[in-house]
Amino acid sequence: MHTLSLRGLIQALQTKKLSSTELVDHYFKRIHKAQALNAFIHLDEERARELAKEADKQLQRGNAPHLTGIPMAHKDNFCTKDMPTTCASNMLAHFTPPYNATVVNRFADHGCISVGKTNMDEFAMGSTNESSYFGAVKNPWNMDHVPGGSSGGSASAVAARLVPFATGTDTGGSVRQPAAFSGICGLKPTYGLISRFGQIAYASSLDQAGLFANSADDLAIALQAVAGFDPHDSTSINQPVPSLTEQLNHPIKPLRIGVAPDFFSQVDTEIQQAIMDALKVFEQAGAEIVDINLKLRPYWLPCYAVIANAEASSNLSRYDGIRFGYRTSHAENLRELITKSRSEGFGMQVKRRILTGTHVLSSEHFDTHYVHAQKVRRMIADELKQTLSTVDVLIGPTTPSCAFKLNESHCDSPKYQLSDQFTVPVNLAGLPGLSIPVGFNHALPIGMQLIGNHFSEARLLQLAHAYQQCTNWHSMIPGEWK
């Protein structure tokens, strides 16, 4: 069952060749066997099985919503009122919100069954999933390696076929990078396409819900269910969502692919080669490769760091131990209560970002750091939009290297810092970005990133789908999990 595509599973359920109960049972067996991956923070098997029974009844009656009976998983920074929502932090280790994120509601409305909440870097801050209060997640392709982050649990779970698809969030690459590291497809849509309501904020102007699946086709199905305006999120875009699945099989010609030489400097040779090979597939399908120049590339990472940390420092101010979340047991006064609750509740990575963010917003540094970064952000966005008006898509590696070894990367190591370098500009400009698997380096997956203009998800998925019709990287399953 787990080798079937999401489309295949939907068909099997709707034609009653398969029951949701069987499907949920099958996936839970896999989840239990895969405990070593540490992909989940919370599982709700009992409820999932009940929902599966309900789904089967509904499928019997007919007219069941499209995704009825399909198991899935949510990253643990999406609020769920039936399960704890921890953000992989001691701060929220025992927090259950009284509401569902819009993302959670939309998938539930389409009939999906959430099996549990996936592990992640604490408050979505990290690229390895090692900053989780609940421990590191393993990469199914090699248990000594990380699955990437911050949405490492979702990536690992989808890669090991523990769920057909899962949600993630992407602030600077947190969907695309773990998708690349774990050999699966990961989409970060245009900012505002999916509601942020109930998605616990890291950096609000960059945060966007995203999806993990095993093919572009599966991503299109899942995105169709969740995308669209939400009155509870002022930054969500009020415009109709086109039919994504319909456009999937349209011919891709004529196609202009922009490739920047910059995308290949400081990138592992094997990754460079894999991208070149993938580009050839498009060329054979009639695409034109265009050399482009992105002058502002050196500013991508510093600009991102200033803005993301600034917003994070403010977004995380609400965790003061007073109304919810972790509260210290030994405080003499108010100041101590807040200080100790935050010192004990947050991990190192989170504290580092709060401190940096507080620094760049302080009146002394505001103009030279924050205001400056905002101006640079606008220039970066303009350059990318301008470039994307001359080509259909920008293609390059998702990451400069493959999955790090566990415990290998320290926050200050250049390798770690540079791992986000190709993903952050997409968030700064609010563009959609898609990572798909295009090969292996020493048995670790390689990801290729496709970047399109605003609301070009259909186009990106169409290109990825065309590629996946000619290749089979996306259907490869890590040995142990076949």
Add this chain to the structure above:
Amino acid sequence: MTWETVIGLEVHAQLSTASKLFSGSSTRYGAAPNSQTNYIDAGLPGTLPVLNYKAIILAIRFGLAIHANINDLSYFERKNYFYPDLPKGYQISQFRHPIVSQGYLDINCHDQSTKRIIIDRAHLEEDAGKSIHDTHDKYTGIDLNRAGTPLLEIVTTPCLSSATEAISYLKTLHQLLRFLGVCDGNMQEGSFRCDVNLSIKPQGVKQLGTRTELKNLNSFRFIEKAIAYEVQRHQDLLESGEQVIQQTRLYSPDTNTTQPMRDKENENDYRYFADPDLLPIKLSRDELNHIQQTMPPLPSTIKERLLNDGLSIDEVEFLLTSPEHVHFYETVKQQSQASTKVIINWLKGVYAAALNELNVGFDKPPISAEQLASLLDRLTDNTISTKIAKQIFGKLITSTMSVDEIIAAEGYKAMNDGTELESIIHTIITQHPDQTAEYRAGKEKLLAFFVGKIMKETKGQADPEQVNILLKKHLRA
């Protein structure tokens, strides 16, 4: 040395919206703690603010009324600081681009001249919750009902020069806000709160002195007293060669003194930055025009209109106490044949006394304007006397009957019919020939005897004045 006082005022006016600035919770005052707090107000993780457009309309309405610039692009910023009753760890406010800037309000001075007070800015922000320190022994209670209530912070330049001017400005502003329907102005409930920034300097000197800020003064009287105290304190310090320390001070009505709250030196760095959860506020010309066209009349316009109605300045001031006063007056006027004079006298007299006794205002009138109009109509067409009208007025407070129904039920109607009264008088005189003779012989005290008889016969419904006149006429005959 002669000193000049320099005062700038910051007023926090709670906007009269049914729901909060960024959530659907009610803003009603006085509910059980935290019963009007939803998860957005409580700042729970994952929640997002959604702007209440009504607050924008009210802010702009105010801006138009003070001839200010309405900034067609303004945005919300986060003011970051920790406090237990500030749920998100930041207050959503406006800092660099307030929605309203550079307006003015003309106030009346004692010598009948007017002074133009410059309003530097008015910006939108959310109110904080309340820390309650006196209900629990060991800990502080937090009530978030107020958290997220929309506020308009209205800031003057330091252009006021005395407590009297400050009070005159505040009263004018208070009246304007109420008549615009922007703020209910209830100071006890904290709908209209004032902070005073005050400094003194030697007369003629340009450079401002060191200022202190007086916080959260909730009555005009306290504001006046606090300013007087603080001016004297500055003066005493400076004249004895000491320095004024820049600080925030709280006024205590019990001691009539001010005490330091916190030093400005230790003030938070608020780290203002544009709130990424909210879009900038952009207004189209059409939207602005619509707000302009639907503006309620300004108090100055109403004043002119009422003076033209023939009301005296005192009477106009009485009506301008609240928009409800004016509305009530105008409704009665529209529906009644009674003269302006009769209406205003009744409102200022009988009606105001009744409101006072019932401890309510014209917003909750115990007798509707329609009922009062019909009562004054019966008075005007002489169906009833003033005395009876007052009796009916008393009954109307508790009765569900109309004025005419009460008149019919109580048999009031006929009594002021002169002919019927004359025939009763005639009968009484005929029935008492001895007393009549004595009266005619000069024992005028007996008039009271006849009045008594007649009032008894008419069950007290006759107009005593009319009875007197008619009796005298018949007794003389």
